[in-house]
Amino acid sequence: MTTSRPRTLAGVVLGVALATTAVWLATQLLRGNPPPAATQPPPPGPTTVPTRTTAAPKFTKEGAVAGLRIIVRRRLEAFNTLDASILETLYTPDCRLADGRPCLKTDQKTVQDFKRKNQHLRGYPSVVKEIKVLSLDLQTRTAVMRLVYEFLPAQIVNSQGQVVENVSGTRRVVDQANLVWDGVRWRQAWGGTLKETR
Numbered sequence: 001m002t003t004s005r006p007r008t009l010a011g012v013v014l015g016v017a018l019a020t021t022a023v024w025l026a027t028q029l030l031r032g033n034p035p036p037a038a039t040q041p042p043p044p045g046p047t048t049v050p051t052r053t054t055a056a057p058k059f060t061k062e063g064a065v066a067g068l069r070i071i072v073r074r075r076l077e078a079f080n081t082l083d084a085s086i087l088e089t090l091y092t093p094d095c096r097l098a099d100g101r102p103c104l105k106t107d108q109k110t111v112q113d114f115k116r117k118n119q120h121l122r123g124y125p126s127v128v129k130e131i132k133v134l135s136l137d138l139q140t141r142t143a144v145m146r147l148v149y150e151f152l153p154a155q156i157v158n159s160q161g162q163v164v165e166n167v168s169g170t171r172r173v174v175d176q177a178n179l180v181w182d183g184v185r186w187r188q189a190w191g192g193t194l195k196e197t198r
Contacts, residue, residue: 059181061133064143067186068131068177072149075107079121084111091188092180098192118159125154125167134176141181142189148174172197 057063057070071090078086087107095103114120130148137143150172156165178190 057186059138059141061136061143064133064136064145064179064181064186065131067179067181068145068147068188069128071177071179071186071188072126072128072147073124076121076124076126078107078111079114080123082111082115082120084108087111089185089187092182095187095189095191097190103188103191114156119156119164122155122157122163125152126150127152129172141183143179143181143186145177145179146174146194147177148172169198 057066074086074090078084084107087104090107091103093104097103097106126149128147128149130146132146134144134146135142150170152170154167155163156167158164173193174195175191175193177188179186180189
């Protein structure tokens, strides 16, 4: 009886530590920042609350590419979940599209239109094929990127999950995206289509 109690207590402590670590890892993966396999932090103690760490890649060419991938994915996530707050983390306050429209307000209007119709995008119909860093400026903390991606057929569904619109046709699009590193994450400052083919 005297040996089983310490073992039970040790098992509870270990279980809490493992559960906390699992939550931390899930948070990192959902935020697009999986920790490197060789440098994972030690499991926090049973009373430690995991702290929020930045999901932002670093100010490097590789970091800019990863940052743009996050922006593309999170934008589609906002159209899936209708969570407009996601969009606020993606753009600089003065971000503009090539036609002059503001990036954030344009995407927020799309979310509002979906909500008004009780609809949302299903899935992630754009597939990134290539991202190239055209320039990386340390002084202005900017990156000029070329993004090649493919739009696949998409579905718009209502709140019951019924398909209300099929967006057909595959398009291959080449965009330019200018990103700014704010010290925490990459944000888009400009975007425009260079070429589009069907």
